[in-house]
Amino acid sequence: MVVRPRRLTRPGRRVGFQPSRRATFETDLGSLGEPSDDQVSDTIKHVVLRLNAIDDGSHPGGAGYDTGEREQLCEYIDETLTEHGFDLAAMAARRGIGRAEIADEWREW
Template sequence: MIERPSRVWRKQVDEQAAAVAARTLDPSEAYAAELWPAAFITAVDEALAAYETEARSLAGADDDTVWAAVERVVTALNDADEEHGAIETGERESLAEYVYVVLKEAGVDVATLAARRDLDEYAITDPWREW
């Protein structure tokens, strides 16, 4: 399974904090905690965990059910970004890929699903995404 972007960010924050504590990284070079505040990481992680749980039941589900799950995770991510302003280009790409891969791994034919809405399969977050 694809690793949650929030876990990647948390690892980077933790690694940099440890390096600063060990004096192997100058504090001025520790950027991760500023880019991804703990509250932001937690909000994203909770949204993605809920999406993973929901996605497990989506194989064979009708389009409306699948699209509702995508909309829920994207709007939760919108809320996290609105509060923390932490989703930039790199985060956007990671999150959109994550939403796509989780559906594929759950057995959803994302290309066909997206085509029925005249979307590219990699653009399934676009209808709701504000980041």
């Protein structure tokens, strides 16, 4: 079972993953098989860059994701990767970072 965040809403604006973007992320993960750390990292990078584009501030009322939304998006990425069998804690340890820092290199929100 894949855990998906609720659609996050604010007056005049909707944020978060649209179903097609979730499907792309999950399809990317499913196609990896037994990936290297670099392949998992590239998949994380792509989803984070897509989220950065949504959060670029050009949307109506857009001041970016709020704290709760950022936490939900990070949880979604983490849980989805875990459900696809990736050991994020081990990958983070091999890279010398904390698990919560796995997307920080690309994340602008």
